[in-house]
Amino acid sequence: MTGTREIIARCESLFEDLDFGYAREWKAAQAGRKVVGYMPFYVPRELIHGSGALPLGVLGGGDQLEVIQGDAYYQSYICRIPRSTIELALSGRLDCVDAMLFPSICDVIRNLSGMWKILFPKVRSFYFDLPQNFRDEVGGAFYIHELEELRGVLAELRGRGIGDEEIRASIALYNENRRLVRAVYGLRSREPWKAPSSEVYLLMRAGMILAVEEHNRLLRQYIEASQSEERPRRDNARVVVVGAFCEQPPLNLLKSIELSGCYIVDDDFMLVNRWERGDVPEDGDPVQALALSYLHNSGDTSAKYEPDQSKKGLYLVEAVKTSGAEGVIMAMPSFCDPALLERPMLQSVLSAHGIPYIAFKYAENSGQMQPIREQAGTFADSIKLWSEQ
Amino acid sequence: MSAVKEAVKDASMQKQKEMIAGNYERLATAKETGTKVVSTFVPGNLNELIMCFDMVNNLPEINAIQNGMRKKTGALILEAEKRGHSEDVCTYVKADLGMLAKGNLGPDGRPLPDPDLLLLSYTGCFTFMKWFELLRHQFGCETAMLHVPYEGDGSFSANMRDYVVRQLKEEVIPKLERVSGVKFDIDRLRQYLKESARAEEDLVWVLQSSKHKPSPIDAYFGGTYYIGPIFTAFRGTADAGEFYRLLRQEIAERIAKKEGPVTPDGEIHEERYRLVVEGPPNWTSFRDFWKMFYDEGAIVVASTYTKVGGVYDLGFRHDPEHPLESLAEYCAGCYTNRNLPSRIDLIETYIRDYDADGLLINSIKSCNSFSAGQLLVLREIERRTGKPAAFIESDLVDPRYFSPSNIRTRLESYLQMIEQKRSTAAAAA
Numbered sequence: 178m179t180g181t182r183e184i185i186a187r188c189e190s191l192f193e194d195l196d197f198g199y200a201r202e203w204k205a206a207q208a209g210r211k212v213v214g215y216m217p218f219y220v221p222r223e224l225i226h227g228s229g230a231l232p233l234g235v236l237g238g239g240d241q242l243e244v245i246q247g248d249a250y251y252q253s254y255i256c257r258i259p260r261s262t263i264e265l266a267l268s269g270r271l272d273c274v275d276a277m278l279f280p281s282i283c284d285v286i287r288n289l290s291g292m293w294k295i296l297f298p299k300v301r302s303f304y305f306d307l308p309q310n311f312r313d314e315v316g317g318a319f320y321i322h323e324l325e326e327l328r329g330v331l332a333e334l335r336g337r338g339i340g341d342e343e344i345r346a347s348i349a350l351y352n353e354n355r356r357l358v359r360a361v362y363g364l365r366s367r368e369p370w371k372a373p374s375s376e377v378y379l380l381m382r383a384g385m386i387l388a389v390e391e392h393n394r395l396l397r398q399y400i401e402a403s404q405s406e407e408r409p410r411r412d413n414a415r416v417v418v419v420g421a422f423c424e425q426p427p428l429n430l431l432k433s434i435e436l437s438g439c440y441i442v443d444d445d446f447m448l449v450n451r452w453e454r455g456d457v458p459e460d461g462d463p464v465q466a467l468a469l470s471y472l473h474n475s476g477d478t479s480a481k482y483e484p485d486q487s488k489k490g491l492y493l494v495e496a497v498k499t500s501g502a503e504g505v506i507m508a509m510p511s512f513c514d515p516a517l518l519e520r521p522m523l524q525s526v527l528s529a530h531g532i533p534y535i536a537f538k539y540a541e542n543s544g545q546m547q548p549i550r551e552q553a554g555t556f557a558d559s560i561k562l563w564s565e566q
Numbered sequence: 567m568s569a570v571k572e573a574v575k576d577a578s579m580q581k582q583k584e585m586i587a588g589n590y591e592r593l594a595t596a597k598e599t600g601t602k603v604v605s606t607f608v609p610g611n612l613n614e615l616i617m618c619f620d621m622v623n624n625l626p627e628i629n630a631i632q633n634g635m636r637k638k639t640g641a642l643i644l645e646a647e648k649r650g651h652s653e654d655v656c657t658y659v660k661a662d663l664g665m666l667a668k669g670n671l672g673p674d675g676r677p678l679p680d681p682d683l684l685l686l687s688y689t690g691c692f693t694f695m696k697w698f699e700l701l702r703h704q705f706g707c708e709t710a711m712l713h714v715p716y717e718g719d720g721s722f723s724a725n726m727r728d729y730v731v732r733q734l735k736e737e738v739i740p741k742l743e744r745v746s747g748v749k750f751d752i753d754r755l756r757q758y759l760k761e762s763a764r765a766e767e768d769l770v771w772v773l774q775s776s777k778h779k780p781s782p783i784d785a786y787f788g789g790t791y792y793i794g795p796i797f798t799a800f801r802g803t804a805d806a807g808e809f810y811r812l813l814r815q816e817i818a819e820r821i822a823k824k825e826g827p828v829t830p831d832g833e834i835h836e837e838r839y840r841l842v843v844e845g846p847p848n849w850t851s852f853r854d855f856w857k858m859f860y861d862e863g864a865i866v867v868a869s870t871y872t873k874v875g876g877v878y879d880l881g882f883r884h885d886p887e888h889p890l891e892s893l894a895e896y897c898a899g900c901y902t903n904r905n906l907p908s909r910i911d912l913i914e915t916y917i918r919d920y921d922a923d924g925l926l927i928n929s930i931k932s933c934n935s936f937s938a939g940q941l942l943v944l945r946e947i948e949r950r951t952g953k954p955a956a957f958i959e960s961d962l963v964d965p966r967y968f969s970p971s972n973i974r975t976r977l978e979s980y981l982q983m984i985e986q987k988r989s990t991a992a993a994a995a
Contacts, residue, residue: 200813250941253958254654254931259938265754281716283903284692286941290718293908295942304718304905309688309695309711310733319715326725482688482695482711486702514934517652518659522703524650538654 181376181402191386192428195265197243199271199386200233211334214260214271215278216286217280217423218448220305220477221324221467223457224353226389227344228331233274234449235384237261240427240542250292256512257540258424259289261394266297276301276334278327281481282423303330309482311472322466328464344463350389352456357396358384359451360518362443364400366500369440370410371403374418375432378497381447414557417502417521419493420516421507422478424541433546434506438557442500445478452476479519488540490519490526497532503560506553507536533560576828578813582794585809586632587674589799591609592622594676601852602746605681605701608875610689610714610897612738614758614802614884619746621801624681626697630661632673634849637659642668643964657932658695659700659963666704683745685738689714690874690902691935710741714897720908722898730894756886758802763883768810769796770878775817776867778921780837782820784827786866788857797875802884829860838863839981842872842916844909845928848960851968853889855960858974862941862981868916870909873901875914902935910946917951923984925955926977931967954987956980 191199211230215222225232238244238261247264265271277300278289291535292303306323308316327493332338361380365372380399384392418434423443434441454474458466476490477483497505505527520536527534535556537549596603604616605624622849633639640662643657649667651660665671665678674676684707686698694785695711702709712733715726739750772792776785783789792813800806820826826834830853841859843866848855876882877899885892901909913925925947929937944955958976961967 250939252931252937252941255934255938279718280690284934285690285938287716287718288906288934290938292942294905294907295910295946297794304716306715306718308729309713310729310737312736315732315736318732319725322723322725380625411829454580480692482713484701484709484711486706486709489699489703500977512654512934514655514693515696517655518693518700520652521650522699525703538652 178405179398179402181399182499183408184399185376185379187357187395188383192379192382193241195238196270197273200231203231203388204273209296209335211275211329212273213276213278213334214283216280216289217479218280218282219307219452220278220280220449221405222346222389222449223326223347223463223467224324224328224331224339226347226350228335228339230275230331230335231388233270234447235262235277236267236382236385236425236447237541238265240429240544241427242542244542254512255285256424256510257542258510259285261541262289263292263296266293274300276330278303278305280305281307282399283513286423294324301330301435303327307471307481311484313469313472317468317472320471321464321543324464324468341463345459348444348457348463348466349459350393352459354384354389354393354396354455355451355453357393360400362416362451364403366442367389369413369415369442370408371406371454372471374435374441374444377429378428378431378446381450384450385447411438411440412458412561413438414442414504414560415442415500416506417441417493417496417500418506418508419445419496420507420513420520421446422448422480422516424510424513426508426539427541429546430508430539430543430549431504433550434553436457437550437554439506439553443496448476448478479515490523493523494526494530494532503533503564504556505534506556507534509538510538511538511540569936576816578809578816579791581812582791583811585795585800585805589623590672590674590676593624593672593673593678596622596679602682603679604683604685604742605695606685606799607689608904609691609900610687610712611798611875612685612687612698612802612893613799614755614762615734615742615893616685617758618750618754619742619748621683621742622982624678625798626662626701626803626840627658628798629665629678630658630963631849633661634667636673637850637852637965638673639664639963640965645946655932656697657962659693659697661947661963662697663700663704681707683707683741684709685712685742686710687712687714687897688945689897690716690900693935708741708745712738712897713902717904717908718899720905722895726898727891727894731890732896734893755889757773759884759886759889759892761804761807762796762802763811763885765796765801765806765874766878766883768814769793772810772813772817773868773872773879775821776865778828779822779921780824781829781840781865781867782817782825784856784860785845785872786831786843786869787859788827789854789866789869789872793872793875799907827865829856831857831860834860834863834865837865837982840865840867840920841868842868842913842920842921842922842925843928844913844925844940846871846874846930846933846962847928848968849963850965851970853974854917854970855968858970858977862977864977864981867920867922870901870913870989871961873912875900877901877904880912905945906939906942910943913943913947914950917947917953922953924953924980926980927955927957929957930960931959931961932964933962954980955982956983
């Protein structure tokens with residue numbers, strides 16, 4: 178049986194490879210293969226996979242990429258992820274990507290879709306609008322058209338249409354993927370010492386790169402291996418980390434939170450991995466199935482409108498309850514409009530439910546972790562103190 | 567202490583001042599008169615539709631701008647930050663929330679009424695959605711969301727149009743009816759749209775008058791006055807129609823007399839530079855900012871900010887024959903709802919059609935919708951037109967980010983660059 182150490186070492190090498198060697202090898206293995214990049218927080222990967230292409234999550238350059246050219250395209254008051262993404266592309270690291278999808282997450286990523294059209298005219302750049310109206314005949318009708326348009330773009334890329342059967346087969350694979358992802362999250366929530374968040378994070382990041390079939394195997398291996406390995410249990414505080422759904426925190430930040438005495442038992446790092454809360458139907462019209470799942474059975478985040486005021490922010494309270502967390506760490510990227518504008522509303526909801534929280538900002542290349550450790554450590558101590566009272 | 571010099575005002579400016587004061591009066595007395603209040607945004611606003619329900623229009627952005635021009639927003643923003651709002655986010659939002667925290671006194675010093683409906687026309691700016699969620703959190707009132715898809719591929723498809731129209735029919739109009747108690751009358755809407763289209767025709771004529779040499783208007787600083795009625799609570803009203811007729815007459819006279827733009831310090835007698843400007847102005851030091859330009863004889867002949875509430879110069883007019891479809895098209899066509907390549911194309915056209923010397927970008931710290939991508943805009947425009955472009959930075963209503971000496975230095979350097987280009991061109995000829 179493969180051990181967790183080995184599995185995570187593989188994930189880490191994928192994570193550190195800023196040249197996307199896996200995607201290059203995958204593409205070179207068979208003539209005509211295409212790679213389709215996508216940005217956070219959600220795209221229907223089933224359509225990409227159904228077209229025979231490899232969906233490749235592009236989540237910025239992290240703390241290992243030296244951004245030189247990318248900085249020339251952005252003012253200092255714009256977040257980090259677009260500049261490192263531009264750097265990845267201008268330096269040729271993304272030259273294996275045939276099309277790039279930009280979901281509607283914020284104005285910066287929206288404008289980046291237009292920049293891509295100008296800077297990389299040979300790469301098909303597609304802005305993927307997600308509905309903010311959740312009625313079947315209104316937002317649903319619009320979204321089905323959007324999905325069909327994307328299907329057309331992907332079909333054009335591969336040179337022939339994408340059949341319903343192909344999409345259904347992909348939906349089945351991604352359903353399995355989501356079940357396994359949920360299983361890993363469940364495992365971590367129950368026994369966080371057996372599945373440290375720095376490992377779970379790398380495992381989920383691998384899902385941004387690997388073909389889904391391979392990621393499924395890896396997830397199964399990890400679940401099996403982590404359950405069979407004994408690891409020391411610590412008296413840590415259980416926390417949910419929220420706000421990092423686009424620009425990713427440096428791995429060291431997660432390690433710092435853990436080292437400071439917190440178990441991360443839920444997070445929103447890569448929402449695309451478990452956006453749909455249950456299985457997408459594997460029969461009937463597959464595009465409609467994807468659309469209805471988005472409308473009625475998907476997660477919540479600040480980039481998605483909440484029509485019902487009484488439910489605003491309850492997704493976080495629910496995450497706290499479901500994961501048995503004792504507090505929330507709001508870790509949000511600097512200059513991130515969706516996260517930072519959402520923050521006061523979340524804080525208000527958490528206060529109303531008596532859930533303690535702290536908040537800080539980061540950038541994907543933040544290097545100084547001492548303040549984070551001190552803040553998270555103090556938070557963990559205070560949770561322990563409160564819970565004993 | 568020397569008295570502040572009174573700004574020179576045309577009759578149309580006086581007219582607009584009265585219109586704005588009238589709207590604030592309607593807001594201040596809304597509870598007494600039983601008038602229902604709707605809060606909504608400038609880009610993609612549905613003013614004609616709102617008027618069909620006898621509701622009065624409150625625009626949070628305009629409150630922030632008015633407060634900014636009265637130099638009140640610094641304290642309001644600090645208040646919002648004290649209450650947990652990040653220093654990184656939109657200062658319109660914080661000025662608005664700070665105003666609420668301090669008793670919701672409008673720019674005229676009188677209390678603004680709580681809205682009966684928050685009508686979110688979610689067009690061209692992601693922050694709008696969060697702003698309205700924050701306001702809903704505060705007021706707990708009914709909210710109607712109109713999601714206008716972004717023109718990512720540079721066009722407004724039939725699917726997008728149908729989506730917006732369906733939302734108008736099934737989400738927005740029923741809520742307006744319920745809150746106001748007034749039944750929707752599409753013929754009333756047609757009548758207002760007819761009025762809008764006439765005023766839009768005059769607005770375009772005014773904005774395009776800067777193709778003359780010398781330009782009779784400043785299409786950025788002065789332009790913010792010209793767009794006022796159509797972009798805010800008056801599109802579709804007879805008042806707006808009269809304002810634009812008046813304005814058109816004034817400008818026609820200036821063209822006939824070969825006069826330059828009117829500034830707060832009087833007419834500009836020598837047009838030395840013709841510029842295109844991208845991005846919103848700074849409001850807290852608006853007059854000082856403008857002065858830096860007219861002191862140098864720099865006239866803005868076209869600007870993108872004056873298209874944020876509708877790009878009418880590309881031909882769009884509200885169409886009474888297709889009222890809801892026309893509103894949908896209007897919402898989608900607002901400047902920041904257009905993709906970056908379309909924005910660059912528009913600026914390039916302005917540079918050429920208005921015979922401009924170059925492009926100046928005023929990049930706003932807290933407005934990602936405008937600012938993200940502007941450095942590429944700058945490069946592209948220089949590459950395509952061969953005209954120099956420059957970059958200055960400020961903010962909407964946060965006085966901490968307006969640095970007069972930096973801006974003046976950059977502006978002066980830029981104008982020198984234009985001079986250099988001219989001498990090089992003259993020498994080559």
